[in-house]
Amino acid sequence: MDRLVEVESLSVINIIDNDTDFLSTAASTKDGSVTYQSEVAQHVARGDATLYFPGFCCAAHGLSLLLTAVVGEQKRALLLDAGPCPQLWKANAKKLGIDLASVDSIVLSHYHADHSGGLPGAVAAIAEARKAAGKAPVHLDLHESKPASRAVQLPSGTVLPLQPETPSFEELQRLGGDMMLSRESHVLSECFFVSGHIPRKTRYEKGLVGSKRLEDNDWRDDCDIDEERYVAVKVKGGGIVVFSACSHAGIVNVCRHAIDLAGVPLLAVMGGFHLGGAGLEERVDDTIQDLLKLQPQAILPGHCTGWRAKAAIAQAMPDQYIPALAGARYVFAAS
Numbered sequence: 001m002d003r004l005v006e007v008e009s010l011s012v013i014n015i016i017d018n019d020t021d022f023l024s025t026a027a028s029t030k031d032g033s034v035t036y037q038s039e040v041a042q043h044v045a046r047g048d049a050t051l052y053f054p055g056f057c058c059a060a061h062g063l064s065l066l067l068t069a070v071v072g073e074q075k076r077a078l079l080l081d082a083g084p085c086p087q088l089w090k091a092n093a094k095k096l097g098i099d100l101a102s103v104d105s106i107v108l109s110h111y112h113a114d115h116s117g118g119l120p121g122a123v124a125a126i127a128e129a130r131k132a133a134g135k136a137p138v139h140l141d142l143h144e145s146k147p148a149s150r151a152v153q154l155p156s157g158t159v160l161p162l163q164p165e166t167p168s169f170e171e172l173q174r175l176g177g178d179m180m181l182s183r184e185s186h187v188l189s190e191c192f193f194v195s196g197h198i199p200r201k202t203r204y205e206k207g208l209v210g211s212k213r214l215e216d217n218d219w220r221d222d223c224d225i226d227e228e229r230y231v232a233v234k235v236k237g238g239g240i241v242v243f244s245a246c247s248h249a250g251i252v253n254v255c256r257h258a259i260d261l262a263g264v265p266l267l268a269v270m271g272g273f274h275l276g277g278a279g280l281e282e283r284v285d286d287t288i289q290d291l292l293k294l295q296p297q298a299i300l301p302g303h304c305t306g307w308r309a310k311a312a313i314a315q316a317m318p319d320q321y322i323p324a325l326a327g328a329r330y331v332f333a334a335s
């Protein structure tokens with residue numbers, strides 16, 4: 001992370017998340033270092049004459065975040081994940097008025113359909129927009145170890161494959177992605193850190209209960225989801241902002257790893273903390289105790305965090321809690 005260039009500010013558009021909230025008033029940290037604008041506030045701010053309900057984003061089980069960093073006079077944009085389906089990704093991106101040609105890189109956190117299902121649509125739409133704008137092909141950053149298929153096993157023993165499958169590397173390349181396969185950590189566009197393997201250190205963060213991967217026509221245990229990466233950005237004078245899409249390595253392991261590498265305080269952590277579901281909700285109390293010790297300025301639990309964990313985090317960290325909502329915009333900057 002030594003090579004990571006600090007950014008003046010970072011804005012995030014939440015294209016897909018599990019929740020939407022039309023009515024609640026906006027929230028920000030007391031020091032103003034992290035702010036968010038709800039979707040309806042965006043419509044009001046741009047002077048829309050009506051509240052056109054079909055024009056609002058739809059939430060879905062999945063995640064897709066567009067990160068745009070200001071580095072000096074330049075803007076750099078990275079898309080983290082694409083949610084569960086192409087049609088939803090394209091519809092929400094259009095409703096949010098996203099300039100697709102501005103997206104320099106697409107990073108997939110891990111091979112689960114709620115993050116990769118929308119990838120073909122996002123890659124094709126961004127590639128087409130960049131071509132029309134005379135820009136270089138979009139950089140598509142994937143982990144080199146892609147399972148043939150993934151599934152979850154229910155307590156009853158039934159194995160449910162996760163669909164749709166992530167398209168092949170060849171197919172994604174054909175759709176216009178300039179493919180980069182890796183397993184080690186690296187930096188994109190000077191300012192986006194893409195992690196490598198996340199060390200599993202806490203005693204209670206034990207991966208995804210019941211996860212399976214297909215190998216040699218057999219469903220093998222795969223609770224580690226070993227290829228998952230996080231993305232981090234250093235904000236000048238503010239600290240590090242961590243984006244952890246599903247946190248199968250454990251959100252505490254993720255944050256500690258990022259803080260250790262960055263050597264700066266945790267400004268904020270956003271994404272799916274995966275604390276919802278059988279065998280996972282028991283981790284909520286330990287997780288919150290350890291997150292409190294990390295003293296983030298803001299915490300934005302979304303996607304797979306689960307309502308019990310979200311409620312508990314909001315209660316334990318009321319001044320830091322900011323909702324992660326489909327259609328909302330966020331700004332992270334030094335206070």
Ligand SMILES: [Fe+2]
Nearest residue numbers: 114246272304
């Ligand atoms: Fe997920």
